[in-house]
Amino acid sequence: MEKDLLKDQLIEYGTKLGFGIIRVTTCEPLKLWNYQRNIRKKQDPDSAYLWDNLKYDPKEIMPEARSIVVAIWAHTPYKSNFPKGIGRFSAYYREYPKGRQAAYRLGKFLEQAGYNTIVQPNLPAKEIAYRAGIGYFGKNALIHTQEYGSWISLHYILTDAPLTPDESMDRISDCGDCNLCMRTCPTSAIQREGQVIPSKCIRHHMLSSDFVPVDIREKMGSRMLGCDICQMVCPFNKxxxxxxxxxxPEEMDLFNIKDILKEWSTGLKNRMNNMGELIGKNYARAQKILSMAVILAGNSKDKSYIPYLIPLLKHPHAPIRGHSAWAIGKIKADGFEDILNKALIQEKDNRVREEIDRALGY
Ligand code: SF4
Ligand code: SF4
Structure with a gap:
């Protein structure tokens, strides 16, 4: 098939699937990424493993590759204020799985035309999108488009189909003098223009099953999954x-903090299955969601959570015991010292003991 005709048909099919923008870039090495990776590794050595997973040369993944198709799945964000007692989650997590499914179907289209494809290989998505001319880099390190701002998820397909590449953007960023995202980030995670330090970013800790640093816990507020603050303030996202x-209401019910705390002993199985349907199985992990529910209960300072937090002081996972002690110490209901002192007698893990001591004010 003639290559521009194939590209036209691909765009037509992708648009029917629901993609807002589809563009193509080459398989040249991603030089900007290589440079960025070295800076990030120096700035935040603890997160270096995140960067090393991503390849700099697409041909290391598919030697015969000739094109990368980039497809944009847009979404509308949710309002900042969710009803009391519901953990806030970003619309991104609901929309990303839909975009991913559509990307597999787009890949199938190329396969049916006789080409090989790999959907979402380990490549730096944002640089690919930038090089395909999807949009500029913001100082918040996200790509924003003219059509949808940064309320998008990026999907991409590596292929040996010879598609005509689109033009790249004319400059890296169009933020100009604006620095609203840098000024508003509650953890000062955007330390330099276009560079977010993962270990300081709220979003990064929501996906971890480890102890969340205390200052980050407090900044999570009522956010269970995702932090849109640096996007909410961006003029391009108005x-x-x-x-x-x-x-x-059914979707919000899945993120009901008290229900999550109540159901932990059943392994949250049904809830995680339903949540997995909504946000994908990778994010719907019982331990992580429970850990977040405990933190949100602590941030709410609502005494009605205490009866559900006490049993969690015996949870088999140490970070959940530690977060529970912290939450009980934050809520400071009557008799909280007795509850924590009893837990301290039983506790063997030094990190949890430190959490209990801190919650008791030692
Ligand atoms: S997602 Fe939140 S914590 Fe991370 S950089 Fe943006 S505002 Fe800061
Ligand atoms: S808030 Fe301002 S600086 Fe940040 S990405 Fe948007 S335009 Fe750029």
Whole structure:
């Protein structure tokens, strides 16, 4: 098939699938990424493993590759304020799995035309998107588009199909003098323009099953999954914010903090299955969601959570015991010292003992 005709048909099919933008770039090495990776590794050595997973040369993954197709799945964000007792989650997590499914179907289209494809290989998504001319880099390190701002998820397909590449952006960033995202980030995670330090970013810790640093816990507020603060303030995202709504009551129910705390002894199995349908199985992990529910209960300072936090002082996972002690210490209901002192007698893990001591004010 003639290559421009194939590209036209690919775009037509991708648009029907629901993608807002589809563009193509070459398989040249991703030089900007190589440079960025070295800076990031120096700035935040603890997160270096994140960067090393991503390849600099697409041909290391598919030697015969000729093109990378980039497809943009847009979404409208949710309002910042969710009802009390519901953990806030970003619309991104609900929309990303839909985009991923559509990307597999787009890949199938190329396979049916006789080409090989790899959907979402380990490549730096944002640089690929930038090079395909999807949008500029913001100082918040996200790509923003003219059409949808940064309310998007990036999907990409490595292929040996010979598709005509699109033009790249004319410059790295169009933020100009604006630095709203840098000024508003609650943890000062955006330390330099375009560079977010993962170990300081709230979003990064939501995906970890380890102890969350105390200062980050407090900044999580009522956010269970995702932190849109540096996107909410961005002038390029205004349109999406005006349209923002809330998830359906059934969806919000899945993130009910008290119900999550109540159901932990059953392994949250049903809830995780339903949540997995909504946000994908990777994010719907019982231990992580429970850990977040405990932190959110602590941040709420609502005494009605105490009866559900006490049993969690015996949870088999140490970070959940530690976060529970912290939450009980934050809520400071009557008799909280007795509860924590009893837990201290039983506790063998030094990290949890430190948490209990801190919650008791020692
Ligand atoms: S996601 Fe939140 S914590 Fe991370 S850089 Fe943006 S505002 Fe800061
Ligand atoms: S808030 Fe301002 S500096 Fe940050 S990405 Fe948006 S335009 Fe750029």
């Amino acid at each position: 349109k999406g914010i005006l349209e923002a709504g809330l998830p359906s």
